[in-house]
Amino acid sequence: MSEERSEEPVVEKSPADEGRADAEKADLAKTDPEKGRAAGDEAIRIEGLHKSFGDLEVLRGIDLSVRRGEVVCVIGPSGSGKSTLLRCVNLLEEPTSGTVTVAGNEVTDPDVDIDEVRRGIGMVFQSFNLFPHLTVLENLTIAQRRVLGRDRDSAERTARRNLERVGLTDKESAYPSKLSGGQQQRVAIARALSMEPQLMLFDEPTSALDPELVGDVLAVMRALAGEGMTMLVVTHEMSFAREVADRVVFMDGGAVVEEGTAARVVGDPQHARTREFLARVLDPAAARLPG
Amino acid sequence: MTRRLTRRQRARVVRAVQYGVLVVALLVLVLAADWGEIRRAFFDVDVAKEQFPEIVSTALVNTVIYTVLGFVFGLTLGLVLALMRLSQVPPYRWLAIGYIEFFRGVPALLVFIALGFGVPLAFQVAINQYVTVMLALGLVGAAYMAETIRAGIQAVPKGQLEAARSLGMSQQRAMVSIVIPQAFRIVLPPLTNELILLTKDSSLVYLLGLSLGQYELAKFGRDALNEHRSLTPILIAGLLYLVITLPLGHLVRRLEARTAKAR
Ligand SMILES: Nc1ncnc2c1ncn2[C@@H]1O[C@H](COP(=O)(O)OP(=O)(O)OP(=O)(O)O)[C@@H](O)[C@H]1O
Ligand SMILES: [Mg+2]
Numbered sequence: 001m002s003e004e005r006s007e008e009p010v011v012e013k014s015p016a017d018e019g020r021a022d023a024e025k026a027d028l029a030k031t032d033p034e035k036g037r038a039a040g041d042e043a044i045r046i047e048g049l050h051k052s053f054g055d056l057e058v059l060r061g062i063d064l065s066v067r068r069g070e071v072v073c074v075i076g077p078s079g080s081g082k083s084t085l086l087r088c089v090n091l092l093e094e095p096t097s098g099t100v101t102v103a104g105n106e107v108t109d110p111d112v113d114i115d116e117v118r119r120g121i122g123m124v125f126q127s128f129n130l131f132p133h134l135t136v137l138e139n140l141t142i143a144q145r146r147v148l149g150r151d152r153d154s155a156e157r158t159a160r161r162n163l164e165r166v167g168l169t170d171k172e173s174a175y176p177s178k179l180s181g182g183q184q185q186r187v188a189i190a191r192a193l194s195m196e197p198q199l200m201l202f203d204e205p206t207s208a209l210d211p212e213l214v215g216d217v218l219a220v221m222r223a224l225a226g227e228g229m230t231m232l233v234v235t236h237e238m239s240f241a242r243e244v245a246d247r248v249v250f251m252d253g254g255a256v257v258e259e260g261t262a263a264r265v266v267g268d269p270q271h272a273r274t275r276e277f278l279a280r281v282l283d284p285a286a287a288r289l290p291g
Numbered sequence: 292m293t294r295r296l297t298r299r300q301r302a303r304v305v306r307a308v309q310y311g312v313l314v315v316a317l318l319v320l321v322l323a324a325d326w327g328e329i330r331r332a333f334f335d336v337d338v339a340k341e342q343f344p345e346i347v348s349t350a351l352v353n354t355v356i357y358t359v360l361g362f363v364f365g366l367t368l369g370l371v372l373a374l375m376r377l378s379q380v381p382p383y384r385w386l387a388i389g390y391i392e393f394f395r396g397v398p399a400l401l402v403f404i405a406l407g408f409g410v411p412l413a414f415q416v417a418i419n420q421y422v423t424v425m426l427a428l429g430l431v432g433a434a435y436m437a438e439t440i441r442a443g444i445q446a447v448p449k450g451q452l453e454a455a456r457s458l459g460m461s462q463q464r465a466m467v468s469i470v471i472p473q474a475f476r477i478v479l480p481p482l483t484n485e486l487i488l489l490t491k492d493s494s495l496v497y498l499l500g501l502s503l504g505q506y507e508l509a510k511f512g513r514d515a516l517n518e519h520r521s522l523t524p525i526l527i528a529g530l531l532y533l534v535i536t537l538p539l540g541h542l543v544r545r546l547e548a549r550t551a552k553a554r
Contacts, residue, residue, distance in 0.1 A: 092453055118456065118458070118459045121457070122457075125450060129453065130454075132473065133472050192457075
């Protein structure tokens with residue numbers, strides 16, 4: 001299934017994806033048809049999310065849910081609040097109001113142990129944020145050891161397995177500064193995966209990369225999606241969104257303007273703002289033409 | 292008739308005048324000074340010989356011991372103060388700011404005098420002299436080091452803490468494992484400068500009242516000065532300070548070069 005998804009950059013959903021969605025629906029039907037969707041099957045549920053920085057209202061009431069195994073891409077112009085939305089999911093930003101529920105736990109509940117919630121959520125940043133004073137292997141083992149309490153041997157086994165997934169087994173003793181941007185980002189993905197999260201957040205993972213290094217990172221993400229990882233991805237890579245995303249969400253001015261399958265949102269946008277944005281991203285020259 | 296000079300010609304004239312002034316000053320110094328007296332006062336070979344080995348085996352060693360004690364204590368206290376200064380709890384911040392402002396604003400000399408009198412009064416039991424020295428040098432050093440370390444912690448990019456927290460590390464764990472190690476790399480050059488300053492400040496510990504075996508370089512030199520009526524011991528003591536501080540200064544420059552290259 002993953003193979004088909006990665007090789008065919010199709011706009012329409014492949015039959016395999018239809019099959020997957022059907023299987024999920026069947027799963028739902030087996031459990032409580034009403035509640036199954038709300039609790040068991042939902043990786044993220046965001047309701048009425050508002051976030052202000054001082055007087056600046058950055059998120060103006062976001063409702064969004066991500067099913068388990070789903071890949072959702074968030075697109076939108078700069079400053080529309082995409083990063084803030086993502087950072088509210090693992091509480092790097094504290095929402096002003098509204099609720100965020102991750103795997104059935106309301107993370108916005110003040111009594112919840114936020115460190116424990118974050119353990120289950122991997123986050124990949126635009127600027128990699130590898131720990132420069134640690135080797136690649138240590139970057140991958142430090143949280144396993146200090147947070148999960150794993151011993152060195154098992155932490156290193158997990159780390160090496162994940163380095164293999166991102167194709168960087170030969171770099172384990174290098175320091176981050178010795179790696180290319182693309183390699184650093186793949187290490188960052190492996191670092192997050194080493195905590196065995198149920199959910200991965202990506203904030204423009206390829207925006208800081210030279211164009212020729214983007215492909216390697218996207219390939220890793222594609223494979224991850226193929227393995228059924230739940231992913232919420234902020235990206236400007238439209239081909240990735242079209243090819244991998246189950247759903248695309250277009251944000252502008254702190255609100256969701258439209259959402260739906262990639263084919264619909266990217267291929268046949270309903271709103272003028274979406275069309276305008278897509279025209280600019282897909283063909284930067286077109287945006288400069290009058291009309 | 293005024294001939295305009297080109298810029299290069301003018302620079303040459305200015306340079307010539309600068310060298311001229313230097314030569315005249317040197318000539319005055321050489322001709323006017325009483326070199327016989329100066330030699331007797333500063334370079335008395337017999338007095339010099341008499342200072343060894345004690346000026347090294349006792350005085351230099353004590354200077355190093357005092358400096359290291361003060362530095363280690365000051366660094367520890369400075370780290371605590373820096374973390375208090377950055378704390379979310381306002382009273383901690385106020386305490387740290389009060390401490391830092393006080394000990395940076397008051398002459399170290401006064402702190403030493405106060406401790407020299409205060410410690411024996413405060414603690415009825417006899418306190419080890421080394422402990423008093425460590426307190427005195429460390430209390431003052433900590434105020435400066437706290438600000439250095441705070442700046443270092445703030446210089447670690449915010450993304451580092453965020454990456455650590457998003458891996459599930461607690462705030463404390465993230466500080467200990469991720470932020471502070473990087474902060475120390477950043478502040479290594481200024482901290483080494485702090486060590487140089489502390490080496491010189493250790494000359495104030497005589498105010499705490501020391502016995503003969505506890506003399507450090509400055510006190511040792513002054514004692515010998517009184518005994519021999521010769522500045523030679525002071526000159527030797529000064530040179531021995533340089534033996535400590537020059538390599539440290541060299542180290543600072545190398546560390547700074549390394550940091551510059553890493554960026
Ligand atoms: N910590 C903060 N303090 C104040 N304002 C902030 C903060 N973080 C973000 N903002 C503001 O919130 C708005 C949304 O920012 P956000 O980073 O979420 O946008 P974005 O959609 O991710 O944009 P980009 O595509 O440029 O990354 C911006 O106007 C930004 O200046
Ligand atoms: Mg952003």
